[in-house]
Amino acid sequence: MPDPLFPAIHAGSGKEALRFGDRSLTYAGLGAAAGALAAELPAGRVAVWATPTLHTSVAVVAALLAGIPVVPLNPKIGERELAHILADSSPAQILAEPGAELPDGLAGLPRRDIPLEGAGAPPAEPDAETPALIVYTSGTTGPPKGVVLPRRAISTTLDALESAWQWSAEDVLVHGLPLFHVHGLILGILGPLRRGGSVRHLGRFSLEGVTRELSTGATMLFGVPTMYHRIAESVATDEELTAALRRARLLVSGSAALPVHDHQRITAATGQQVIERYGMTETLMNTSVRADGERKPGSVGVPLAGVDLRLVDESGAEIDGRDEVGEIQVRGPNLFTEYLNRPDATVAALDNGWFRTGDMATRDDDGYVRIVGRKATDLIKSGGYKIGAGEIENALLEHPGVAEAAVTGEPDDDLGERIVAWVVPAGYRPDAGEVADHVAKLLAPHKRPRVVRYLDALPRNDMGKIMKRALG
Ligand code: ATP
Ligand code: MG
Incomplete structure (x- = not known):
């Protein structure tokens, strides 16, 4: 049974799929450009110089269609980190926007300019367990590790979010996040493409951009807490922004804890309750709330469809988390395959198939999870x-x-x-x-x-x- 990640790309309609500034691609145009690039990708792995552009999106889609694992690189990456990632992931090629200036550290790799046009047809997609992305963690607690994500984890997480958020082809996403982490790349680009919806990327997050897009048909905003902090600071005085936010169908926050104070200020001004979601590179998305469900400020919601979540105490025993903080462990088809070249770290991260998140939390009577912080630092x-x-x-x-x-x-x-x-x-x-x-x-x-x-x-x-x- 063929099980494409991107049915809308194969269908190839004239609907706008992606827009970055004044450049956009329809589903048909994206399929043609990505199909042409996919046909020419080398065997092995490829790296992408992940600027916030149409080019990056085309390159990632092309690699996913072809079944070639892709390593997105932060364009602000430092020399040492770049050297580490290249040695660790050994890509055969670097894909980049034409004209982009690449650092010396990439000089040894064959470069391929990413096309925005082409006459290719999207290839039949590979098996669900094929590695799709190798994403390096943020390095918040230690040197970044390469997380190998199979296609299965991506489709599972996006389908769970579809059912929780009633995410549809009608949705138009306002996007202002970078494209080299799972939030901006998998949720922000691959999510709308899987649904057949549209993305409008701001290049760089700005309040004006959010106001403009939500005032002209966009329905959802995905952001990180620092963005919502800026929004919270401005809603009291910026009537246009406030009116635009009021019109949104969904405001979603993730990647770090949304301060309760910011959440409350946004709700007071706009009537909107931000939805929090909790996830990580290794597990993709773990928890959120339904679009029509109760939101509790300070909570990341309940486990998504298909995700098993438990709390354990220091001895490893399961606890209910009502009176005691425990470490979150997660199990399900949303999990990564392994840390690249780090079998020791992969084994250490798992407890009989449960992933040890390193995040500490409690759970209330309704099963809502409250993250207290990271075991290591918080x-x-x-x-x-x-x-x-x-x-x-x-x-x-x-x-x-x-x-x-x-x-x-x-x-x-x-x-x-x-x-x-x-x-x-x-x-x-x-x-x-x-x-x-x-x-x-x-x-x-x-x-x-x-x-x-x-x-x-x-x-x-x-x-x-x-x-x-x-x-x-
Ligand atoms: P590294 O693993 O390299 O130290 P990192 O854990 O920051 O970096 P990511 O996988 O990008 O890398 O981030 C996942 C982490 O972000 C989670 O483990 C959790 O600590 C935090 N996080 C994500 N969403 C939320 C949220 N809604 N509330 C609180 N914390 C969150
Ligand atoms: Mg981590």
Whole structure:
């Protein structure tokens, strides 16, 4: 039985599939360009210089149609990381937009310019277990690992999101994310293409772009919390943006925790409740809520169709997570195949087929998951308590003098670890005692930061995630 990932590309209609700025491709045009490129791809693997362009999208689709694993590269990648990824994934070719300037580190690879036109027909698609993408993790907690994703994981996750979000061919997505991580690439490009819908990519996220697209027929916005933070800062004063957001069918946030305060400000101004989804490179999407289901700010929702999710304590025993924080483990057809060249890491990541996410969470009576943070960096053991950084960060953000916040633990002779609050002041600089009192009053005395440090900006990666490794 043929089981194409992209039935709409094979059908090849004149409907707009992808638009980046003033350049667009119809389904027929995309099938022809990707088909022509697919026919010429070398055996082995290919790398793509993943600028936010039509070219990147065509290259990835071509490789997926041909069954050639593709490695998307961050165009801002540093020399050392590039060398690591090239040595690890040994691509046979680098696909790039014509005219794009490539770094010296890529000089040893044959270059192929990506066409936007062609006369090819999309090839019959390969088996579901064929490796489709090798995506390097964000490197938030350690050096990036190459996650091998089969076609099966991609189709499974996109179909689960279709049923949760009632995602259809009528949907038009506003997209402002990079194309070298799963959020921007799999959800943002491959998702609409699988559904037969359309994508309008902003190139770079901007409030004007969001307003313009949602005012002219776009129905959904996918973003990361830093984008929703900018939206939350602006809804009070920007009437056009607020009206545009009110018209949207779905606002979705993921890749990091959406601060409750930002969520509430957006809801108050627009009546929209943002949907959170929780996923990762290795498992693709794990949880969200239905488009017609209840959203709970601070929660990432419930397991998606086909995803088994459990919480385990430090001894590995399953817990219900109502009174106790546990590590999230996930099992299902949405999982990756392996870490490339890292059988040790693959074995260590799995517990009898369950993937150890390294994320800590609780679960309420309705089964809604609340992520407390990462086991490695966000769980602070202080004075005999286990304290989640996220809860304190949310409380800090409610202080009018705090624009951005991150919380870490630091060794302490007395407490084991002490709580450190890293604060980017908003307008004026609140003093440390005032900030700490605010947290203790909202939460509990043992959650009071012992140290408050001020920064001009938090260290963030290209997805807006706070790099806690760089603090301290
Ligand atoms: P690395 O694995 O290299 O350290 P990374 O884990 O940041 O990097 P990704 O796979 O891109 O790389 O990110 C997945 C992680 O992002 C999850 O494990 C989780 O910690 C976090 N995350 C994703 N969505 C959410 C969400 N809605 N709320 C809170 N955290 C989230
Ligand atoms: Mg990770």
